[in-house]
Amino acid sequence: MMRFIRGEIYKTFHRAYIYVATAIMAMCIIGASFVLIRTGLTREKILSFAGVFVVVIMAVMLIFLPMVSDDCKNHTLKNLYMTHLSRRQYFFSKYIVQIITAVAIALVLYTLLVIGIMAVPFGEEYSCDQFVEFVLKLILAIPIFAVSILVIDVVYFFTKNELFTFLIYYYGYMQIMGLMVLSGGAADNPVLMFFILPVAASNLSNMPLSITNGIGVVVCGIIHIALLVRLGAKRCEKLKCN
Numbered sequence: 001m002m003r004f005i006r007g008e009i010y011k012t013f014h015r016a017y018i019y020v021a022t023a024i025m026a027m028c029i030i031g032a033s034f035v036l037i038r039t040g041l042t043r044e045k046i047l048s049f050a051g052v053f054v055v056v057i058m059a060v061m062l063i064f065l066p067m068v069s070d071d072c073k074n075h076t077l078k079n080l081y082m083t084h085l086s087r088r089q090y091f092f093s094k095y096i097v098q099i100i101t102a103v104a105i106a107l108v109l110y111t112l113l114v115i116g117i118m119a120v121p122f123g124e125e126y127s128c129d130q131f132v133e134f135v136l137k138l139i140l141a142i143p144i145f146a147v148s149i150l151v152i153d154v155v156y157f158f159t160k161n162e163l164f165t166f167l168i169y170y171y172g173y174m175q176i177m178g179l180m181v182l183s184g185g186a187a188d189n190p191v192l193m194f195f196i197l198p199v200a201a202s203n204l205s206n207m208p209l210s211i212t213n214g215i216g217v218v219v220c221g222i223i224h225i226a227l228l229v230r231l232g233a234k235r236c237e238k239l240k241c242n
Helices: 002-012 016-039 050-064 066-073 077-082 087-118 128-140 142-159 162-182 190-195 197-206 211-238
Strands: none
Touching (some): 002 087, 016 087, 050 066, 050 087, 050 128, 050 162, 066 087, 066 142, 087 128, 128 142, 128 197, 142 162, 142 197, 142 211, 162 197, 190 197, 190 211, 197 211
């Protein structure tokens, strides 16, 4: 499995679209920074929009779809029959490569985002604690993004259609998550906080950062990842791409 993962990492980082997508997102961040500076929006105000950043990041997760869909479109998945790699291992390996790629892209974009925010004027009530809380919220939101990638993978392996995956992800999953996060709602019920991802994401985005909220989103994310990996692996076992 490790050999397959290394091969997939090599193949992924030699795909032009990964660099093109990263460059486009980087230019959007830089452009947005200039716009914010010109409009006079303060750093204090920007840092209060953590939920918006979470939703925007979730929205770009579809750039990882070709990493699983190409094998079906190019009819290369059938080659697994001639290897020792099981379908479960294939699914899990693909997901690991997606996460590694996401981390590499995130390091670049997070750095540009921090630089862009630092270039914006402070604001009258700005404090360093606000900036630290904002950064920590984006870090703690990583399980949310990891789940989003899995949602895309699982939906694709069920539909075997990129367009359907796009529509279900954006007009189903994203609508639910976006509505909860951007509505400003929150819940202190531990059952909801630890088991319902939209609630955990909303709490993290809209409430002051706390140990409970941080643990809630991490635990909830891990539970969803475990369930979706199992579901995706089982579906992948039955998948046929001739």
